Amino acid sequence: MVLCGTDKWKEIERDARAELKALIENRNRRTERVFLVGVELKSRQNRELDDSLTELAELATTAGGEVVGEGIQKLATPCAATYIGKGKAEEFAKQCQQADVDTVIFDDELSPAQSRNLEKAFNCKVLDRTSLILDIFAQRARTREGKLQIELAQLQHLLPRLTRFWGHLTRQKGGIGMRSGEGETQLETDRRRVQDRIARIERELEVVRRQRATQRNSRQRNHWALASIVGYTNAGKSTLLNTLTGAAVLVEDKLFATLDPTTRRLRLPTNQNVLLTDTVGFIRKLPHGLVEAFKATLEEVVQADLLIHVVDASHPEADEQIKSVDAVLTEIGAEGKPTIMVFNKIDQLSGSREVLSRFLERHPHGVAISAVTGEGIEALVAELGSQLRPLREFIELSVPHEQASVIARLHEVGQVVERNYDGETARFKVRIPPHLREEFAPFVVRDLQVAGLR
Numbered sequence: 001m002v003l004c005g006t007d008k009w010k011e012i013e014r015d016a017r018a019e020l021k022a023l024i025e026n027r028n029r030r031t032e033r034v035f036l037v038g039v040e041l042k043s044r045q046n047r048e049l050d051d052s053l054t055e056l057a058e059l060a061t062t063a064g065g066e067v068v069g070e071g072i073q074k075l076a077t078p079c080a081a082t083y084i085g086k087g088k089a090e091e092f093a094k095q096c097q098q099a100d101v102d103t104v105i106f107d108d109e110l111s112p113a114q115s116r117n118l119e120k121a122f123n124c125k126v127l128d129r130t131s132l133i134l135d136i137f138a139q140r141a142r143t144r145e146g147k148l149q150i151e152l153a154q155l156q157h158l159l160p161r162l163t164r165f166w167g168h169l170t171r172q173k174g175g176i177g178m179r180s181g182e183g184e185t186q187l188e189t190d191r192r193r194v195q196d197r198i199a200r201i202e203r204e205l206e207v208v209r210r211q212r213a214t215q216r217n218s219r220q221r222n223h224w225a226l227a228s229i230v231g232y233t234n235a236g237k238s239t240l241l242n243t244l245t246g247a248a249v250l251v252e253d254k255l256f257a258t259l260d261p262t263t264r265r266l267r268l269p270t271n272q273n274v275l276l277t278d279t280v281g282f283i284r285k286l287p288h289g290l291v292e293a294f295k296a297t298l299e300e301v302v303q304a305d306l307l308i309h310v311v312d313a314s315h316p317e318a319d320e321q322i323k324s325v326d327a328v329l330t331e332i333g334a335e336g337k338p339t340i341m342v343f344n345k346i347d348q349l350s351g352s353r354e355v356l357s358r359f360l361e362r363h364p365h366g367v368a369i370s371a372v373t374g375e376g377i378e379a380l381v382a383e384l385g386s387q388l389r390p391l392r393e394f395i396e397l398s399v400p401h402e403q404a405s406v407i408a409r410l411h412e413v414g415q416v417v418e419r420n421y422d423g424e425t426a427r428f429k430v431r432i433p434p435h436l437r438e439e440f441a442p443f444v445v446r447d448l449q450v451a452g453l454r
Contacts, residue, residue: 031064031065031066032064032065032066032102032103033065033066033068033099033100033101033102033103034060034065034066034067034068034101034102034103034104034105035067035068035069035070035071035092035095035096035099035101035103035104035105036053036056036057036060036067036069036070036071036104036105036106036107037070037071037072037073037084037092037104037105037106037107038052038053038056038070038071038072038073038106038107038108039072039073039074039075039078039083039084039107039108040072040073040074040075041075041076041077041078042076048320049072049107051316051317051320052107052284052285053070053072053107055283055284056105056107056129056132057070059129059132059133059136060105060132062136063132063135063136063139064139065103068099068101069095069096069099069101071088071091071092071095073085073088078108080114081113081114081117082114082117082118082121083106083108083110083114083118086121089118089121089122090121092104092122093121093122093123096122096124097123101122101124102124102125103124103125103126103127104118104122104124104125104126104127105126105127105128105129105132106118106126106127106128106129107128107129108128108129108285109128109129109130109285109287110126110128112160115128129285130157130285130287130290131157133283133286133287133290134150134153134154134157134287134290137150137153137290138150138151138154145205145208148201148204148205148208149205151197151201152198152201152202152205153287153290155194155197155198155201156198157287158194159191159194159195159198209299212299212300224265224273224274224275225272225273225274225275225305225306225388225391226274226275226277226300226303226304226305226306227274227275227276227277227304227305227306227307227308227384227388228276228277228279228300228301228304228306228307228308229241229276229277229278229279229308229310230279230282230301230307230308230309230310230325230329231281231282231309231310231311231312231321231325232281232282232283232311232312232315232321232322232324232325233281233282233283234281234312235281235310235311235312235315235321235344235345236310236312236344236345236371236372237278237279237281237310238262238278239344239371239372240308240310240342240344240369240371241262241264241276241278242371243371243372243374243377244264244266244276244377244380244381245264245265245266245276246264261277261278261279261280261300262277262278263275263276263277263278263300264276266381266384268381268384268385268388269381269382269385270385270389270415270431271411271412271413271414271415272385272388272392272415272433274384274388276308277300277301277304279298279300279301280298282324282325282328283324284320284321284324286324286328291328291331291332298332298334301329301332301334302332302333302334304334304337305338305388305391306337306338306339306340306384306387306388307329307334307337307338307339307340308339308340308342308384309322309325309339309340309341309342310342310344311341311342311343311344311359312344312345313343313344313345313346313349313355313356313359313368314345314346314348314349315345318355318359338387340365340366340367340380340383340384340387341359341363341365341366341367342366342367342369342380343356343359343360343366343367343368343369344369344370344371345370345371345372346368346369346370346375346376347370347372347373347375353368356368365383365387367379367380367383385415389431391433391434392414392415392431392432392433392434393431393432393433393434393437393447393449394417394429394430394431394447394448394449395429395430395431395432395437395440395444395445395446395447395448395449396427396428396429396430396444396445396446396448397410397427397428397429397430397440397443397444397445398425398426398427398443398445399425399426399428399443400424400425400426401421401424401425401426403443406440406443407426407428409439410428410430410432410440413432413433413436414430414431414432414433414436415430415431415432416428416429416430417429417430417431427445429448
């Protein structure tokens with residue numbers, strides 16, 4: 001009977017362990033339940049907060065979470081200890097407990113002390129907008145360069161927040177020759193390790209920058225123009241690159257679907273080669289540390305001859321998104337560059353296109369397109385050729401008819417605007433890359449740009 005009872009208890013224990021294991025696995029498998037928190041300040045419009053929270057919900061979904069609720073508090077200024085008021089924190093904490101929330105995400109950046117106090121109040125993980133964006137970037141990075149840049153940004157964000165992870169701050173004993181000292185705290189040890197890792201990553205990224213400079217110099221030897229595609233995240237930059245060049249860049253209807261830059265060659269109808277680079281998408285409240293970490297990638301934007309600013313014309317906050325992109329361009333030193341405004345997703349505009357007309361009135365050289373259907377792509381390519389035209393020389397040539405190889409070469413590398421085969425020689429008005437002028441120098445009659453012709 002005793003053996004029977006023992007076996008029964010063992011069986012019960014095994015079942016309990018199996019049930020607990022299944023519960024843990026299910027917990028790990030299930031989608032993380034997220035609660036969003038926003039603060040309506042006097043300086044912020046209510047609609048602006050609504051749009052920001054909607055975008056935060058999209059970010060949370062992109063990160064793999066399920067938004068189960070949100071809370072808003074009106075404040076004159078944020079609370080120093082908990083960002084939101086203590087009473088509101090307790091109210092939201094009860095809602096989170098009832099909804100079985102795993103993570104609370106704040107729409108604004110929190111200080112280390114605020115994060116620590118809020119985790120105690122909510123008794124669950126608390127993130128701010130910056131931490132969420134960093135998490136998405138960490139999921140999406142594919143190349144070694146991208147992973148290094150994300151790790152650097154994460155460590156720089158983590159460094160001042162190390163205190164929240166440690167309760168065992170008793171001092172360690174000193175080593176040889178330091179037995180009488182108190183040693184260093186675990187926090188100091190961890191901070192030193194993080195700083196060492198940051199220094200190593202920065203050295204590795206410096207190597208990446210040098211490699212990019214070498215690649216850029218190699219491209220410049222071909223004298224090809226460089227155009228960078230910039231824009232708000234999910235505006236359709238990768239789709240546009242695929243449409244123009246036949247690239248196979250990942251396209252998803254998600255924020256930050258692609259992080260690593262992709263460069264492809266596009267040959268324009270003007271016989272001009274241009275290199276198109278798809279860059280990481282921008283977003284409002286983009287963390288400064290992230291911009292710093294991605295400088296190796298964003299150098300492609302700074303060095304570009306032309307920017308192609310893609311805007312989601314169907315988005316209700318398109319104007320605000322344009323301002324956010326311009327702010328980042330200013331931060332990285334790329335403001336004032338020649339820019340083509342491209343208003344994408346016109347196939348998603350419901351009803352009339354009055355909004356599109358207003359955009360085109362403000363940007364006379366802007367182009368309306370649908371990267372998915374191909375509408376407007378021909379006009380965009382024509383505008384690209386027009387904008388890059390100043391990079392070429394406009395000259396008139398006189399080539400003897402027997403010099404067929406010279407005429408063939410001219411058609412291969414230049415844009416022949418006008419031709420006349422009558423007379424003793426063939427006459428051409430043509431645009432050619434500056435580095436090829438010497439090749440055709442014996443046949444140059446006059447410089448049409450100097451003559452004021454375009």
